[in-house]
Amino acid sequence: MYEAKILKAELWQKGSKTNGAVGPHYFVHYKGWKQTWDEWVPEERLCKYNEEGIRKQKLLIEAQRARDAAEREAQKAENDAKMRAQGGAVGAPGPSAGGARGTGRSAKRGREGEGEDEYMKRPEVKIAIPDNLKVQLVDDWEAITKNQQLVPLPRVPNVDVILDEWLIYLQNEEEDKxxxxxxxxxxxxxxxxxxxxxxxxxxxxxxxxxxxxxKLQGTDKQVSSIYGGEHLLRLFVNLPELLAHTSLDPESMSVLKDNIQQFLQWMDLNRKVLFVPEYIGTSSGYQNNNRG
Structure with a gap:
């Protein structure tokens, strides 16, 4: 459920619409979203913006989180089963053995002496992405998946330069920092x-x-020399889960989180320089080869 404003209202009669929809319909704009997401919705999809509506919204969010958690557990169980099956078939060590190698999470280990269950139950590290950067992420997703556009490459500044610029920004800080x-x-x-x-x-x-x-083959360069802030920002969406499964102690993790938050704030302040103002269109040939 999203907060929305009704812009127009119509009573659709039988046969007036090609999709066969009838009854009251409302043209709504979702708060915080571009006009391209405005749409006609039937009356049954509307809920008043009051305490009851907000309560229902929270319940739906919690329900979705529960479903996501259940799906993760189901995927973990499936991966565990596959690993056990593979181990039994080829005589490889099981997931709990120190020498196990596998692609599933079940093969991963935490710090020495930490079992698999404890490793998987580590709390997720929370990284607060500034609101302006959240909007950038949404615009980025819309341009690529909906408008079939691309970030122009190579980017200026690229990821290597962005990270270097951040360090220059901190040049007057204390040596430890x-x-x-x-x-x-x-x-x-x-x-x-x-x-x-x-x-x-x-x-x-x-x-x-x-x-x-x-183009990078045969050179000593990495993709960080080609891609820029748009793709670097996406990293911070995945980073919490990655960091949750590192062997950092709580104090080191806290310092790392503080530095990441400061970096994101710096990106927010410099977003007009770090993010491309316009994405580029693609040919019909590219779209046909890379769609879906």
Whole structure:
């Protein structure tokens, strides 16, 4: 459920619409969303914006979270079953063995002495993304998945330059803070280069990625030299889950989170420079090869 404003109202008669819909319909605009999301909705989809409506919204959110948690548990159980089946078939060590190698989460281990259940139950690390950057993420998603556009590459500034600029911004800070920031920047760059191809791209961007990746073959450069703030920002959506499964102690995790929050605030302040003002259109050939 989303907060919306009714812009128009009509009573649709039988045969007046090609989809066969009848009865009261309302043209609504969703607060905080672009006009491209405005739509006609039937009366039964509306709920008054009052205490009862807000309560229902919260219940739906909690229900969705519960479903998501159940799906994650089901996926984990499926992965565990596959790992056990593979182990039994080839005589490989089980998920709890120190030498286990596998692609499923069940093969991962936490700190020494920590069992699999404790590892999987670690709380998710929360990273607060500033509101302006949330809007950027939504606009980014809409441009690529809905409008079939792409971020123009190579980007200026690219991820390498962005991380370097952040360190320059901190040059007057205390030595300990600068040293930690250097480590954080290096870690973000490493995460980005490892995660881009597998986790940070929309399906529609795969063709573009393959073209750019070919250009890097035979060089010592990484994708962080081609991609920019749009894709770097996506990393912070996935980062909480990644950080939850590291072996950092609570104090180190707290310092890391503080640095990440400061970096996101810096990105927010410099968003007009870091993000491209317009995405580029794509040919019908590219769309046919990379759709769905």
């Amino acid at each position: 600068k040293r930690i920031a250097v480590e954080v920047a290096a870690g973000l760059g490493l995460y980005f280069n490892k995660a881009l191809g597998n986790n940070l791209l929309y399906r529609f961007e795969r063709g573009q990625y393959q073209e750019q990746f070919k």
